[in-house]
Each structure stands twice: as C-alpha cells, then as structure tokens.
Amino acid sequence: MPIIATQGLTMRFPGVTALNDLTVAVEPGVVGLVGANGAGKSTLIKILLGLLPPTSGRAWVLDLDVAHQGALIRERVGYMPEYDCLPPDVSATDFVVHMARMSGLPPAAARERAADTLRHVGLHEERYRPIGGYSTGMRQKVKLAQALVHDPQLVFLDEPTNGLDPAGRDEMLELIRRIGTEFGISVLVTSHLLGELERTCDHVVVIDGGRLLRSQPVAEFTADSGTLAVEVEEGRDALGHRLADAGLSVRPDGRLLLVDVAGEHTYDLIRDAVVELNLCLIRMERRRHHIEEVFTAPQDAWRQAPPMPGPPPPATAPPVPPAAPVGFTSPPAGPPGGHPWTPPPGGAADGRGSGA
Numbered sequence: 611m612p613i614i615a616t617q618g619l620t621m622r623f624p625g626v627t628a629l630n631d632l633t634v635a636v637e638p639g640v641v642g643l644v645g646a647n648g649a650g651k652s653t654l655i656k657i658l659l660g661l662l663p664p665t666s667g668r669a670w671v672l673d674l675d676v677a678h679q680g681a682l683i684r685e686r687v688g689y690m691p692e693y694d695c696l697p698p699d700v701s702a703t704d705f706v707v708h709m710a711r712m713s714g715l716p717p718a719a720a721r722e723r724a725a726d727t728l729r730h731v732g733l734h735e736e737r738y739r740p741i742g743g744y745s746t747g748m749r750q751k752v753k754l755a756q757a758l759v760h761d762p763q764l765v766f767l768d769e770p771t772n773g774l775d776p777a778g779r780d781e782m783l784e785l786i787r788r789i790g791t792e793f794g795i796s797v798l799v800t801s802h803l804l805g806e807l808e809r810t811c812d813h814v815v816v817i818d819g820g821r822l823l824r825s826q827p828v829a830e831f832t833a834d835s836g837t838l839a840v841e842v843e844e845g846r847d848a849l850g851h852r853l854a855d856a857g858l859s860v861r862p863d864g865r866l867l868l869v870d871v872a873g874e875h876t877y878d879l880i881r882d883a884v885v886e887l888n889l890c891l892i893r894m895e896r897r898r899h900h901i902e903e904v905f906t907a908p909q910d911a912w913r914q915a916p917p918m919p920g921p922p923p924p925a926t927a928p929p930v931p932p933a934a935p936v937g938f939t940s941p942p943a944g945p946p947g948g949h950p951w952t953p954p955p956g957g958a959a960d961g962r963g964s965g966a
C-alpha cells in the first residue's frame with residue numbers, strides 16, 4: 611500500500627500555481643521530496659496533513675483521504691515544520707511532554723515517551739534548559755522530537771537540515787536514516803539539496819514548479835552510467851588519444867578520462883594502451899550516476915567537460931597545422947552529437963596523437 615498517493619493535485623494561490631496536476635504514489639520507506647525554493651514542497655505537505663484544501667485533485671495518506679480524514683491523518687503522522695515558533699522560556703522536556711499530551715498520551719506515558727524521544731534525537735543532556743538558549747541544531751532536534759513523540763507511522767520533515775553546519779547536517783541525516791531503519795517509521799523529508807538525499811533516502815520524488823519531474827528509487831537514479839573513469843599518474847592526454855584512435859569514445863574530466871564502455875574489449879583496450887604507453891594506472895572504475903544529474907541532460911553534462919587539448923607536437927617535428935587536429939579534438943568535425951575525442955565515423959583518427 612502506498613503511504614502517500616495524489617491524483618491530479620493542483621493548488622492555486624492568487625497569481626501562482628504552487629502544485630500543478632501532481633499525480634504520484636510512494637511506498638513505505640525514507641522518501642525524499644526535492645525541489646528548488648518555491649517548487650511546492652511545503653504546500654504539498656500542508657495538503658497531505660489535511661490543513662490546506664487543494665484547488666482540485668485528490669490525495670491519500672496511509673490510505674486516508676485528506677479531504678475528509680485530516681484529523682485521523684494527523685493522529686498517525688508526525689510533522690516537523692520548516693519554520694519554528696518554539697517557546698523560549700520552556701525546556702525541551704516540558705515542550706515535548708506538552709506535545710505528547712496534545713496527541714492524547716496520558717501524563718506518565720507522555721513523560722516517558724518525551725524522555726526516550728529526546729534521547730534518540732541526541733538532546734538528553736540539555737533537555738531541562740530553556741529552549742531560548744538553544745543553537746539552531748538543538749532547535750531542529752526539538753522540532754524532530756515533537757514530531758516523533760506520539761509514535762507515528764509516518765513523519766513529514768520539512769527542510770530538517772536548514773541552517774545546520776556540515777556536522778549538524780550529517781548528524782540530522784543520520785538520525786533521519788535511523789528513524790526509517792531502526793524505528794520502522796516511514797519518512798517524507800524535503801530538501802532543495804539533491805546530494806544529501808542520495809545518502810539518506812530509498813526513493814526520491816522531484817518536483818519543479820509544482821509539477822512532477824521524477825519519482826524513482828535512489829538506486830535507479832544512481833545506476834551504473836556505462837562509463838569507466840580511468841586515472842593514470844601521468845600521460846592522461848596520450849592515453850586519451852590512443853584510446854580514441856582505437857575507436858573508443860573518450861573525454862577528459864579533471865585528472866580522469868571518462869571512457870564509454872562498448873563491451874568487454876573496452877577493458878582490454880585500456881589495459882593494452884596503458885602498457886604500450888608505459889603509464890602507471892592509478893584506478894579504473896565503473897562510474898555511477900549522481901542524483902544531481904536529474905537536472906542535467908547528459909549531453910549538457912558532456913558539453914561542460916573542457917575540450918581536450920591536442921597532443922603537443924614532438925620537439926623535432928614541424929608545427930601541426932591548426933586545422934589538422936580539429937576532427938580529433940573538437941566536436942564540430944566529429945559526428946553529430948559527438949564530443950571531444952570521439953573519432954570521426956569510419957574509424958580511427960590519423961594517429962598523430964597516439965603515443966605522444
């Protein structure tokens with residue numbers, strides 16, 4: 611059963627469409643909801659909690675209809691809002707106990723659950739101090755604790771890493787992961803940072819301008835790219851030209867060469883070229899996609915790669931005419947859609963680069 615499902619969900623505010631015909635379903639687990647600022651993430655959460663009626667469309671949370679069963683949804687779902695209005699004069703313990711009582715727990719159970727939850731989020735030591743003296747990271751933990759205290763089936767965490775330094779961010783992401791794995795609570799976590807969701811989530815939903823861009827397991831986002839990253843100690847360019855001569859599609863990327871895998875023989879060609887050129891191979895590994903590439907078409911990504919310099923002319927040879935290496939090193943003379951170091955159709959380039 612999906613934990614969340616929407617069908618043609620649309621939310622229009624005066625002058626802005628926050629959600630635009632959004633249809634998506636997500637299964638239990640740790641789910642990332644990602645989109646730029648203003649993409650519609652918080653609006654979706656408010657609709658899912660039954661707090662904001664959509665302009666049109668329908669939505670269900672834990673099989674409950676947001677239009678009629680908002681109160682039941684809020685009993686079973688915890689919510690960590692993006693912004694806080696925590697009472698400064700109250701301790702974390704008193705605040706979280708109060709929230710537990712509001713959720714219907716009796717006094718003793720509320721105190722026990724609050725102590726447990728504050729310990730889980732890492733606020734055990736400071737729990738009796740007034741919240742007004744807390745750092746941003748501690749305030750985020752209080753918000754997280756109050757979302758978890760009534761033992762929900764599902765939590766909505768709206769930008770939980772906002773305002774945190776790198777160490778605080780890592781700690782929060784680790785906590786979120788544990789909520790899903792150790793406590794078995796499903797999580798919907800929003801972020802505008804794709805990279806941090808890659809480590810934390812099982813599934814990612816990407817929205818852009820209120821529309822669904824993608825909904826996919828993280829493993830599919832980060833599937834094998836079909837590219838080998840090759841690093842040699844010195845002689846990157848010589849190796850690149852040699853591999854292109856051999857008919858491989860190869861381009862530079864910093865210290866690396868990225869080689870499209872055309873079959874098992876690709877490995878043999880690289881090995882042979884390294885040996886023939888007497889180079890020191892540091893690594894050769896399959897590349898995985900990064901989740902950020904969702905926003906970058908593959909051809910754009912390749913265009914960002916700096917064009918490879920042509921091979922330096924041998925000291926004794928006459929200078930290479932400027933036009934000669936173009937077919938080998940720059941895209942215009944190659945096949946349509948080709949890229950640096952892709953040899954022209956019909957096979958290898960003239961071989962001037964090889965063995966340089």
Ligand SMILES: Nc1ncnc2c1ncn2[C@@H]1O[C@H](COP(=O)(O)OP(=O)(O)OP(=O)(O)O)[C@@H](O)[C@H]1O
Pocket residue numbers: 623624626627628645646647648649650651652653654692802
């Ligand atoms: N109550 C409202 N009245 C008018 N416009 C609103 C209202 N709430 C949200 N919006 C608009 O709807 C769009 C989506 O806002 P929303 O807060 O859902 O985005 P978000 O993805 O959560 O962004 P952020 O990451 O900045 O929090 C924005 O253009 C926002 O200005």
